[in-house]
Amino acid sequence: MNDYEYPLTMTGGHTRQQILAKMHERLSDGRLNHCLRVEETSRVLAKRFNVNVDEAGLTGLLHDYAKEIPVPEYQQVIVREGYGQDLLQYGRGVWHGMVGTWFLQQDLGISDPNVIRAINRHTTGHPDMTDLDMITFVADFIEPDRTLPGEIAARKAAETSLTKATMIELQNTLTYLVDRGALIHPLTFSTFNAFTKRVQD
Ligand SMILES: [Fe+2]
Numbered sequence: 001m002n003d004y005e006y007p008l009t010m011t012g013g014h015t016r017q018q019i020l021a022k023m024h025e026r027l028s029d030g031r032l033n034h035c036l037r038v039e040e041t042s043r044v045l046a047k048r049f050n051v052n053v054d055e056a057g058l059t060g061l062l063h064d065y066a067k068e069i070p071v072p073e074y075q076q077v078i079v080r081e082g083y084g085q086d087l088l089q090y091g092r093g094v095w096h097g098m099v100g101t102w103f104l105q106q107d108l109g110i111s112d113p114n115v116i117r118a119i120n121r122h123t124t125g126h127p128d129m130t131d132l133d134m135i136t137f138v139a140d141f142i143e144p145d146r147t148l149p150g151e152i153a154a155r156k157a158a159e160t161s162l163t164k165a166t167m168i169e170l171q172n173t174l175t176y177l178v179d180r181g182a183l184i185h186p187l188t189f190s191t192f193n194a195f196t197k198r199v200q201d
């Protein structure tokens with residue numbers, strides 16, 4: 001695996017090796033490897049679209065840090081930290097973005113606002129997504145192990161447009177959730193609506 005180093009001001013003072021050791025405690029090998037692929041893909045996209053490569057790489061690496069934290073632990077944090085009762089009806093699929101950053105701050109002291117925001121937004125999306133936010137969102141969907149038709153289409157779109165790739169991902173995610181009769185977070189709807197306009201600009 002590649003051996004990047006990130007500015008300690010972005011990592012809560014931790015080396016990448018220390019971050020990987022902490023991730024190993026929190027994540028299965030399969031998920032950790034996904035994070036490493038998303039890191040790599042995020043760095044490629046950042047170079048392509050002139051975004052800070054360190055911010056993109058670190059965000060990609062850490063984006064699923066909290067995905068396997070037990071549900072009861074999430075429920076406690078959501079109630080205690082004032083995220084609002086409404087959020088309890090969703091599951092880890094949503095929580096590991098907007099609440100996951102709380103664990104990142106607690107465990108590793110990660111507080112870089114751009115990194116935190118992009119991880120916050122990577123599960124639901126956000127109408128105001130920045131280029132970095134879109135890179136995290138898209139890299140998660142097009143990392144090399146993704147081979148479904150929608151993922152291939154998004155990878156192709158991401159050769160030239162983060163906005164178009166994000167839109168393809170939103171369409172796929174919404175369709176997936178609707179087909180399964182799953183709850184959809186309102187932010188995903190508002191993001192989709194915002195991107196119907198953004199792809200026309
Ligand atoms: Fe995720």
Ligand SMILES: [Fe+2]
Nearest residue numbers: 034063064140
């Ligand atoms: Fe992911």
